Amino acid sequence: EAGVAQSPRYKIIEKRQSVAFWCNPISGHATLYWYQQILGQGPKLLIQFQNNGVVDDSQLPKDRFSAERLKGVDSTLKIQPAKLEDSAVYLCASSLVSSGGTGELFFGEGSRLTVL
């Protein structure tokens, strides 16, 4: 079974530039999450999708971050404009359960963003 795919693995940009990350979840997984993991900390939820609808985006900085999951499969996370504090690993995860956090999350390898 293929895992969660993410790209790019690494990205270096200057502040105020924009960046986009892509995620392809495990086939059949209805729920998709984007987490931000700052060095030395635990993953912090940015947004949760169920199919192509947003379930929870309460912690997404909407003035600069946006995410979409068209057709309920792939997802993209965009940051525009980037700030220094956005330097982190952006983890995409998917789960089989139709909603919520009571099932195993399968994480991708992550996209490491460095903002200079």
Add this chain to the structure above:
Amino acid sequence: GENVEQHPSTLSVQEGDSAVIKCTYSDSASNYFPWYKQELGKRPQLIIDIRSNVGEKKDQRIAVTLNKTAKHFSLHITETQPEDSAVYFCAASKGNTPLVFGKGTRLSVIA
């Protein structure tokens, strides 16, 4: 919302000894408590989880205990091996809410 505290932040043990990592949570309605292991540069992976209807769960050398009254749960690793060296994250959730993670514990097993 839910808040998960984890300690210690770093832990060093001799190979063969036991390791214990503890977490507390704030929302008494939380009912699902997984533990994830993240090796250096790798993705987090689930190693064990427990639901609020049980007090303990074991899987070979790892075990998790849950005290709902005190709102804390712990990960126990016995007979530690060098390959257990990693960062371990606890998490909590309830019903339809996403997982809230602790800040992680870096475990070093010294051969």
